[in-house]
Amino acid sequence: MENSDEALCRRVAERDEAAFDLLVERYRERAWRLAWSILRDAEAARDVSQDAFIRLYEAAGSFAGRARFSTWFYRLLVNRCLDHRRRNRWWRLWARDEGEAPGGETLLERQPAPAYDPGDALSREQAVSALWAAVDRLPPRQRAVVTLQAQEELSTAEIADVLKCSQATVRVHLHRALKTLRRTLEKR
């Protein structure tokens, strides 16, 4: 049996649970990483990454197979990331797990503590921390574009597909984002 992502998605449309499990297995890490990168909030990323798979299960029949499955799935996921504030929050209130630490830490707190090693390595590490802290402060769509480009290594055409906008728009988002990031580094 063919096990490409696209073939699995067609099987999910026929309510094949094993195919769904395989796609979850293949894409859950990417979904989690991408949702977290865009939202910078562990609980929201958890919610949205699960949401994307629920949507995948329900909408698998509408996957036309013209695009790559990964692009289609990224679109489900990124749309949910960008919308998440507008969505109904009942589930999170209902299923909040007290056993888990809240995901409110900042990016800087998550960075490993810099070694006491004055010089290039330290200043470089600080520069990288400042850079990603600046990515955190970008508007959501710009952050999504930077993340899809730097982290998922998608081309401009693929990012346009994911965000359902023109390549020119992606270029403008990326240009603005990089300009902001550059200014941040130069100010240091």
Next chain:
Amino acid sequence: MADHPKTDLVPYLRGELAPADRARVARHLEGCPECREDAAALHGLIETLGRSVPPPPAIHWGRWRAELTARRDARRGRHAWWWRPVPLALSASLAGALLVLVVLGGPGTPTGNDLAVVEQTLLGRRLELLRQLSVVERLELLEDLDIIRQLDRLAAASEG
């Protein structure tokens, strides 16, 4: 120099431009120190971003997967309720009838303790369901719980 190809620089650096556009940007860069500097800085920035992506926090995948399953099942349950209201109403009445049989009839008369166990089990099952379903269904199940309370009073009256 007018018309600096600012938004083309990143696609140029990533090799994404069509040949004609690529040649146009290359020509511009030859004659424009400002854009050359921009291109060099952007190149460094893109490289740095690509190399230094911070990893997401660790996650307990077993729990994540269980939540996904519960949420998906809850949504399927909700759809079933909207799309098939009659069978659910029917199954609710069947459950009610069963309860009446268990509480009032059945082989032998259950003791007070047995009744408590039966009720706890039924309540437990309902509460488990309750955790997974949405507000609309919750209302309906609360009605079930109300029925159980009524039966409880009935049983107490018949005992007393």
